[in-house]
Amino acid sequence: MRVPSVAERVAEELRYQLAEGFLVPGAKLTEATIAEDLGVSRNTVREAFAELAAERLLLRQPNKGVFVATLEAGDIHDVYTVRRAIEVSSIRAGGSPERIAAVRAAVEEGQRAASANDNEGLGSANQHFHGAIVALAESNRLNTIMAQILAEMRLYFHKATMNAHFYSDWLKENEQICSALEAGELERAGDLLLAYLNRSEQQQTAIHGE
Template sequence: MGGTDEVADGLAGDRALLGRTSTAERVADILRGRIAEGFFRPGARLSEESIGGALGVSRNTLREAFRLLTHERLLVHELNRGVFVRVLAVDDVADIYRTRRLVECAVVRGLGRPPYALDALAETVAEGEEAARAGDWTGAATANIHFHRELVALAGSARTDELMRGVLAELRLAFHVVDDTRGLHEPYLVRNREILDALAAGERAAAERLLARYLDDSRDGMVEVYARSVAAPGAGPGTGSGAGPGVGEA
């Protein structure tokens, strides 16, 4: 993001979401969504003054929201410098995929007897295919995230849903560093459809095999392209737990 005016304009519409019961959790929800959208990009410094003013919340409330998002590994706090959107290390990306493979494959493996409630999953597949036809690769990326979120939701576990929400939010930090959105997501739209079709046919074991290969291939491709992106000149400051200003200060 750019300066204070841009932040104020971008977040002004979110102020109504706080309602009359403004809380740090609600502020964190708004900022989490904005980070996922790329409104605040990895490495961006978050200004208490501009964000607090745009949302109409106290500094203490905003600091508590920052603390919550730091705990979720979306933000980092640097002493005497401020709060920044986290820039992942390459090892972080690989670890995210390890976690995804453990969780997503376990969900598919643990499904009961078919038929499965696949309407929400089917909607995400259609959403991705429609975005691809329109050349909207950011939309396709979002649909792909939704696909995996809905896949995990088949477990019917609020705790697993919460875990996956954090994992996928971290993954989007990596997506925002990579320029080739189409190349990153297009090959997997077809594979989403294949997994859906296997589940619709009641072929749980086949769906798990497809998913495992999918995640392994996605991990290998993502780690390679992410490593190139963060190593490129001008890719932004630091990786891992630290990130400085310079990838769009807020």
């Protein structure tokens, strides 16, 4: 019976509120307030803050407080640079049949969500897709790096910015990437994925950065 520590539960609760958009980027988190709201001690909140700051979800400014992280213009390029590195490298190395099946499953999850007009489901399906690609490499470290990057993106590219317009593109594209992967055409799969990431970065930059 795993009983996560209080600090872990606080961190988890904050992660949830961040992902859900309840805490907006730039907002200040006051230790005493959060401690009272969640019914824990201030020291415990501090430990949770340290954890989330290490994940780049919160930003700690010494003597001023912790704030919900914000992605500046440069960060968008930065995030995509990491994604290009680890996603393309992972897909180019292929993976076990089970891992490839997981990629396929994520593609179908997206198609189902599209049929159901489930916009939120589409978003998470896409994240599952890219997570599954990294999972091909069977590397714990790459998986956690990717999970953190995705959490960062959830934080900033929030539901509001995601419209059906975007999704229409990559639904078919994910399918092609997956097919290439299944067929063992790893170079082509990598090229397609790279092209997608480049285009996605451009789109996001056009919307947010300047």
